Amino acid sequence: MHKDLLQRDQQYVWHPFTPQTLAPKPLGVKAAKDCKIILEDGKEVIDAISSWWVNIHGHGNEELAETLKQQALNLDHIIFAGFTHEPAVTLAEKLIPLLPGKFDKCFFSDNGSTSTEIALKMAIQYFWNTGDKKRKKVIAFEGAYHGDTFGAMSMAGRTPFSAPFEEFLFDVNYLPFPTAENWEEVKSLMVEYTKNEDACCFIFEPLVQGASGMRMYKAEQLDELIGIAQSHGTLCIADEVMTGFYRTGKLFATNHLINHQPDIVCMSKALTAGILPLSLTFCTQKIYDAFLVDDMMKTFFHGHSFTGNPLACAVAIKSLEMLLSEKRQNQIDHIIKSHQKFAEILSTLPFAKNIRQTGTILAFDYDTEKDTSYFNSIRDELYNFFLSKGILLRPLGNTVYFHTPYTITQEELDHIYNIVHRLFKEGLSTMKADRC
Numbered sequence: 001m002h003k004d005l006l007q008r009d010q011q012y013v014w015h016p017f018t019p020q021t022l023a024p025k026p027l028g029v030k031a032a033k034d035c036k037i038i039l040e041d042g043k044e045v046i047d048a049i050s051s052w053w054v055n056i057h058g059h060g061n062e063e064l065a066e067t068l069k070q071q072a073l074n075l076d077h078i079i080f081a082g083f084t085h086e087p088a089v090t091l092a093e094k095l096i097p098l099l100p101g102k103f104d105k106c107f108f109s110d111n112g113s114t115s116t117e118i119a120l121k122m123a124i125q126y127f128w129n130t131g132d133k134k135r136k137k138v139i140a141f142e143g144a145y146h147g148d149t150f151g152a153m154s155m156a157g158r159t160p161f162s163a164p165f166e167e168f169l170f171d172v173n174y175l176p177f178p179t180a181e182n183w184e185e186v187k188s189l190m191v192e193y194t195k196n197e198d199a200c201c202f203i204f205e206p207l208v209q210g211a212s213g214m215r216m217y218k219a220e221q222l223d224e225l226i227g228i229a230q231s232h233g234t235l236c237i238a239d240e241v242m243t244g245f246y247r248t249g250k251l252f253a254t255n256h257l258i259n260h261q262p263d264i265v266c267m268s269k270a271l272t273a274g275i276l277p278l279s280l281t282f283c284t285q286k287i288y289d290a291f292l293v294d295d296m297m298k299t300f301f302h303g304h305s306f307t308g309n310p311l312a313c314a315v316a317i318k319s320l321e322m323l324l325s326e327k328r329q330n331q332i333d334h335i336i337k338s339h340q341k342f343a344e345i346l347s348t349l350p351f352a353k354n355i356r357q358t359g360t361i362l363a364f365d366y367d368t369e370k371d372t373s374y375f376n377s378i379r380d381e382l383y384n385f386f387l388s389k390g391i392l393l394r395p396l397g398n399t400v401y402f403h404t405p406y407t408i409t410q411e412e413l414d415h416i417y418n419i420v421h422r423l424f425k426e427g428l429s430t431m432k433a434d435r436c
Helices: 003-012 062-074 086-098 112-129 150-155 163-168 183-194 219-231 285-289 310-323 326-346 378-388 410-426 428-433
Strands: 029-033 036-039 044-047 105-109 137-141 173-175 199-204 235-239 264-267 279-283 352-358 361-366 399-402
Touching: 044 410, 062 310, 086 105, 086 279, 086 310, 105 112, 105 285, 112 150, 112 199, 112 235, 112 264, 112 279, 112 285, 137 150, 137 183, 150 163, 173 183, 183 199, 183 219, 199 219, 219 235, 326 352, 326 361, 326 410, 361 410, 378 428
Parallel strands: 137 173, 137 199, 199 235, 235 264
Antiparallel strands: 029 036, 036 044, 105 279, 264 279, 352 361, 361 399
């Protein structure tokens, strides 16, 4: 990195999820195009995690850039209280018919955490507005992640991330993460938590828990849990922030459900393909009707300065159009099949364990003979090793996962597969010593 840039960064910038004295210095990026990140020194790195799961069309996409430019020249921003505009209405109009189940209203905000905060507040106030004020319990999975603001953090599993704030967080009834072995226990607990009809909501990451290590569970299990919760009047919230937009092989992870659908859906990340921050929270007409009253005190008093930003909405519309194209659908299908083939190879290697795949997400654990954990010491070694080989993979502890842009080429996939194959076959110590 240019020395001056690094010095200025270290003087003024506080980076996210970064131990300030333990982490290596950040790498300067001067450009990015397609699936390649170009560093200050000219080195190219394949972005195999879509820059935190957002850049589904790669970097520097000309169609998205042109859409952004044209919208900026026409309407860049307008207060969304008392005003409306074509990009916001069109985006909601296009997405609502694509959602599983029957959704009717869309609330705009600016990131994944705020989308889940809004969902929580909608659920709580729905029961407050309808006079059922005893419903205060929140149900979530152990290991869940729903964001870093206080409500979102409260709904997530208790981890070292939230330790300094625990006395300020509200209590949550946690379900064990569903497995074949504990499934009867999980169902029994859901019945126990909801049977007294004092539970407000059940929030979940459908099919894949992202930040806790790409942990995957079955659609049939989620379907049944939603059914139990809804039979006792508990609202169900699908946090599709990470899983949405074909990450699980379908447009939304909840599209995999057969019998039951959530009451509220949250989305962000890939919504704008990494161009601008935007999130949406969808709800049913039943929920909206609880706010459709003359009593001023039953208004949903929530908003953000950038609510419904026209630039972000215009880009999201264009991204959705590209995503639904035959070309992109074929690319998504190709990634899924390529990962399936590579997963079979991984299953034969000594250092690879717990190999799992849902749609375009492929994950596996590097066997360190320790429990899989975000704080596994091998994480930094793996991260730096992959960077040295021209690949951005950001392991979750000893869990390595692929979250590539849908535009990734077979050549780029093969390079990633080759490096990972050698790593899991030969071990990290051997590969680090290899200077070939």
